[in-house]
Amino acid sequence: MLGRTCQKLQAAAPIQSSIRGKARGVVVQSYSADVLPYKGQPAGTKSNRVKLEAGKTYHWCSCGLSITQPFCDGTHKTPGLTNVRPVSFQVEKTGIYPMCDCKQTGTRPICDGKHADVSKAPRDLNATRMVAFDESPVYAGVAQKLGYKPKNGGFQ
Numbered sequence: 001m002l003g004r005t006c007q008k009l010q011a012a013a014p015i016q017s018s019i020r021g022k023a024r025g026v027v028v029q030s031y032s033a034d035v036l037p038y039k040g041q042p043a044g045t046k047s048n049r050v051k052l053e054a055g056k057t058y059h060w061c062s063c064g065l066s067i068t069q070p071f072c073d074g075t076h077k078t079p080g081l082t083n084v085r086p087v088s089f090q091v092e093k094t095g096i097y098p099m100c101d102c103k104q105t106g107t108r109p110i111c112d113g114k115h116a117d118v119s120k121a122p123r124d125l126n127a128t129r130m131v132a133f134d135e136s137p138v139y140a141g142v143a144q145k146l147g148y149k150p151k152n153g154g155f156q
Contacts, residue, residue, distance in 0.1 A: 023107040026097075030088040033062065034108050038084045040064035041145075042118050044101030047111035054094045059086040060109030070099035070109065080141025 028034045041064035048070045052058060059072040063082040066073040072086035087108050091097065100108065102115035 023110040025092045026089050026110055027092065028087060028089045028108070029057065030085070033085040033087045036062075036084055038082075040082070040084050040103035042102040042104070042115075043069045045115050045118065045120065046101065047098035047115065048101045049096050050099050051096050052091045052094065054091055057088055057090055058109075059088050060099065062087055062103060062108065064103045070101055078141065082141070082145055 040062050043061070043064040043066070050070065060070055061068075061072040061076075063076040063084045063086075065075040065082065067075070076082050076084060076086065089109055098111040100111040100115075102111075102118045104114040104118055105112045106114065
């Protein structure tokens with residue numbers, strides 16, 4: 001029974017659409033990247049208005065580390081740096097869209113105003129301890145993602 005159901009699911013078209021609230025007219029193609037619970041590092045404190053063309057596939061940076069914001073440049077592929085992946089999408093109509101730069105939006109990749117709630121204070125402002133481990137690119141990536149800063153050969 002399950003085998004037949006899975007075959008039917010595989011034969012059906014892949015899930016390509018995720019349309020929510022302010023993201024009307026945006027067709028998300030990488031649904032698994034869209035629903036990840038992780039939020040990226042804020043790359044900016046307001047929306048980034050960008051002209052998008054209908055039918056063209058775009059890759060929105062959800063990690064916040066890309067130099068080519070709001071689009072992905074592959075920075076997330078650095079080992080141990082982040083677990084988030086870019087959200088691939090197309091727009092149904094050519095126009096100017098408010099792309100999220102704070103990476104906290106609930107309507108990826110379109111801005112929903114969450115940047116108003118993002119703190120402008122550095123994440124390490126209230127650090128209460130210092131953590132030191134052996135040199136490891138994985139640990140360094142995790143420590144950086146958690147907002148620790150390098151200090152005295154370790155992270156704080």
